[in-house]
Amino acid sequence: MSAVKDCPKHNVFVGDYYINEEGAVVPTETSEWVVQKYEGDGVFSNKELEDTEGMVCMVLIDGEREFWPVMSLLEPEEAIELGRELINQARGIQEQKRR
Numbered sequence: 001m002s003a004v005k006d007c008p009k010h011n012v013f014v015g016d017y018y019i020n021e022e023g024a025v026v027p028t029e030t031s032e033w034v035v036q037k038y039e040g041d042g043v044f045s046n047k048e049l050e051d052t053e054g055m056v057c058m059v060l061i062d063g064e065r066e067f068w069p070v071m072s073l074l075e076p077e078e079a080i081e082l083g084r085e086l087i088n089q090a091r092g093i094q095e096q097k098r099r
Helices: 076-098
Strands: 010-012 032-040 043-045 055-062 067-074
Touching (some): 055 076
Antiparallel strands (some): 010 067, 032 055
């Protein structure tokens, strides 16, 4: 496990979002996923993981509200595996579209 222990692994922040009848929070359409390094103590950066400290942080950023409703902290191995899975799924979808 990483040395970063000051933040839970997965975080969902409801903020002032409306919760619909299915119990879902719907961020704005312009929200986007970004990947950052979490160094601990609330410090995030765009730097690559250059040392053994910190974790990969996958963040959903709602730019309209200037809010991060979803954050997941991943060990480098988890991030690599997730990247592989995303690439494989995307390639499969592309292949189906070409047919």
